[in-house]
Amino acid sequence: MSRPVDIVVAGLGNPEPQYATTRHNDYLANAMLSSQGENNAVKPVFYRRFDLTADIRDTIFSSKIENGSSSVTKSFRVILMKPLLNMNESGVSIKKVLRYYEITDMKKLIVVCDDLNALPGLLMIQGGGHLAALQGHKGIESIVNVLETTEFVRFRLGIGRPPNDSTTITQWVLGSFTKENREMDLFGHLLHLTTQALYDYSIHQDLKKIKKKYAQSKKLPNKLIEMESLIFPINLHGT
Numbered sequence: 001m002s003r004p005v006d007i008v009v010a011g012l013g014n015p016e017p018q019y020a021t022t023r024h025n026d027y028l029a030n031a032m033l034s035s036q037g038e039n040n041a042v043k044p045v046f047y048r049r050f051d052l053t054a055d056i057r058d059t060i061f062s063s064k065i066e067n068g069s070s071s072v073t074k075s076f077r078v079i080l081m082k083p084l085l086n087m088n089e090s091g092v093s094i095k096k097v098l099r100y101y102e103i104t105d106m107k108k109l110i111v112v113c114d115d116l117n118a119l120p121g122l123l124m125i126q127g128g129g130h131l132a133a134l135q136g137h138k139g140i141e142s143i144v145n146v147l148e149t150t151e152f153v154r155f156r157l158g159i160g161r162p163p164n165d166s167t168t169i170t171q172w173v174l175g176s177f178t179k180e181n182r183e184m185d186l187f188g189h190l191l192h193l194t195t196q197a198l199y200d201y202s203i204h205q206d207l208k209k210i211k212k213k214y215a216q217s218k219k220l221p222n223k224l225i226e227m228e229s230l231i232f233p234i235n236l237h238g239t
Helices: 027-036 087-100 138-147 169-173 180-204 207-214
Strands: 007-011 045-049 054-067 070-083 109-115 123-127 153-158 235-237
Touching: 007 087, 007 180, 054 087, 054 180, 070 087, 070 180, 087 109, 087 138, 109 138, 109 180, 123 180, 123 207, 153 180, 180 207
Parallel strands: 007 070, 007 109, 045 235, 109 153
Antiparallel strands: 045 054, 054 070, 123 153
């Protein structure tokens, strides 16, 4: 495509198959197509770019924007990326992708990751801030260190903390979602909420508005959709 990129969405997660169902994975990059109402029977197409150490989906979002008594259809070029490096090296992949697509405005980068400090089912949205406030998540730390900035946007998906002292943080984030306490259903709800928030942000790019609408409510729906799986198959080319 010749048009400039409006948004880059980076879904963080360990790429190895054994981590496919864990809390430390990049479910959102696969699930994003649902935010535009695409046919769920059609797998989203990603391209494996070894030169960028990332799987890439280059797509156009379109939306009708109300303008008084009329509406205008606008389109947005969005890059969905999934680093092929481990979580702790995420920044290397993201820097390559930003350089390739000539992105210099760090506010066009949205990083989606898990968050131990948010309860399951809740979404936290942040932008900027001091380095100290971003420490604790190895993927985020890598991005800050490589890009030398904190000005990118973070969508942090709540996974909660281990239920007891016998489970370490590493065991928890590398463990799989369970049906117990409807943990899998809560995360399915969170994926849907986050894809809506990302889609709205790609249109308005108003972080305060998106945060107020999607991240300040602590109320969960009375009825959760029962999730049998959190794996969203994709059509991958270039492997």
